[in-house]
Amino acid sequence: MHDLALEHEWDDGLMDVTPRCPKCMSPQLEARNLARRFGGAIGALAGTTSGVLLALGSTKSGVLKGSVGTLLCTAAGVVIEGIVGGATGCIAGSKLGSxxxxxxxxxxxxxxxxxxxxxxxx
Ligand SMILES: [Zn+2]
Structure with missing residues (x-):
């Protein structure tokens, strides 16, 4: 129910500001979002890389201890840091790109x- 209400408001907002082509006045436009897509991809890559590097750096002492449990924790931590970093980077990159x-x-x-x-x- 809540979603439907939100969707309705969104549609109304779009109706008022239908963008049109300045050349032929057609409303059939599409946003290319080139920089946004590029920024998102670059941001995700940079974020994932820095997240993984951060996780690896912060858990290096744990790896040296050599226990299997620590290694598993480290691996999970690296994956999580990478995902979080990637998501953050993707959002930042998309914002910059847009x-x-x-x-x-x-x-x-x-x-x-x-x-x-x-x-x-x-
Ligand atoms: Zn046109």
Whole structure:
């Protein structure tokens, strides 16, 4: 029930600001989100890498002790740190990327005439 209400509000909000192609006035636009996708991928990679490195660095003393339990804990910790780091990096990268999309790149692509333009609202 709650989800339905939210979805309805979301639709109403979109109806008011239907973006249109400045060239042919077609509402058939798609966001390219190039920088956002790229940023998300890079962010996830960087985050995962730094998360794993952090986990490896912080648990090195545990590994040296050599017990199987510690090794398992270390492996789990590395995986978790990697996932958390990747998710955080992905979010940060996506945010940065969408800012670039909005401000720098021509992010909107008109499916009717192929025109690309910036979706920065005046
Ligand atoms: Zn167009």
């Amino acid at each position: 800012a670039i999309d909005r401000n720098v790149l021509h992010n909107q692509h008109c499916r009717a005439c192929g025109h690309t333009f910036s979706d920065k609202t005046p």
